[in-house]
Amino acid sequence: MTPRARVLAVDDRRENLLALQAILEGLPVHVVPVTSGEEALKRLLVEDYAVILLDARMPGMDGFETARHVKQRERTRHIPILFLTAADYDPHMAFRGYQAGAVDYITKPFDPWVLRSKVAVFVDLYRLHTEVTERAAERDALRKGVDEALELLHAAEPTDAATSTLVERLHTALGALRHGQPR
Numbered sequence: 001m002t003p004r005a006r007v008l009a010v011d012d013r014r015e016n017l018l019a020l021q022a023i024l025e026g027l028p029v030h031v032v033p034v035t036s037g038e039e040a041l042k043r044l045l046v047e048d049y050a051v052i053l054l055d056a057r058m059p060g061m062d063g064f065e066t067a068r069h070v071k072q073r074e075r076t077r078h079i080p081i082l083f084l085t086a087a088d089y090d091p092h093m094a095f096r097g098y099q100a101g102a103v104d105y106i107t108k109p110f111d112p113w114v115l116r117s118k119v120a121v122f123v124d125l126y127r128l129h130t131e132v133t134e135r136a137a138e139r140d141a142l143r144k145g146v147d148e149a150l151e152l153l154h155a156a157e158p159t160d161a162a163t164s165t166l167v168e169r170l171h172t173a174l175g176a177l178r179h180g181q182p183r
Contacts, residue, residue: 005030013035
């Protein structure tokens with residue numbers, strides 16, 4: 001069973017964090033609640049996340065500044081950010097959110113089913129990306145092993161006809177495997 005993807009929920013109000021956890025309950029995610037931008041950035045140093053739910057207005061480092069820091073870091077720039085804000089829809093605030101790197105800007109009150117659906121899509125994309133990355137690493141390890149085996153076969157000096165035939169077959173099979181792998 002694959003581990004549950006992490007969702008970083010950032011809001012200075014604990015009741016909002018509890019509401020987000022309740023909304024996302026039942027999805028294959030682990031919600032990590034934090035109450036400040038600074039705490040979010042610390043968490044992002046040590047854990048990977050499928051998506052970030054970020055309050056736009058917080059004391060100290062607000063959501064916009066937090067998002068800019070997230071997008072400046074090589075390790076975290078690919079993580080989708082969904083801004084959630086209690087403010088009435090303000091096109092300027094939404095623009096600031098998108099400019100800071102958000103993929104969406106949602107004002108409260110919002111439909112919890114829509115938020116669940118959006119999070120589910122980003123979790124699916126995260127899982128697919130993780131799977132592709134793991135398979136690429138496996139393919140690269142296999143390719144390296146084949147290359148090393150071919151080098152050993154080239155250096156081998158068979159001592160009899162049977163060994164020579166076996167080495168030739170192995171060489172042919174490994175060469176086919178090596179060249180059959182996409183580059």
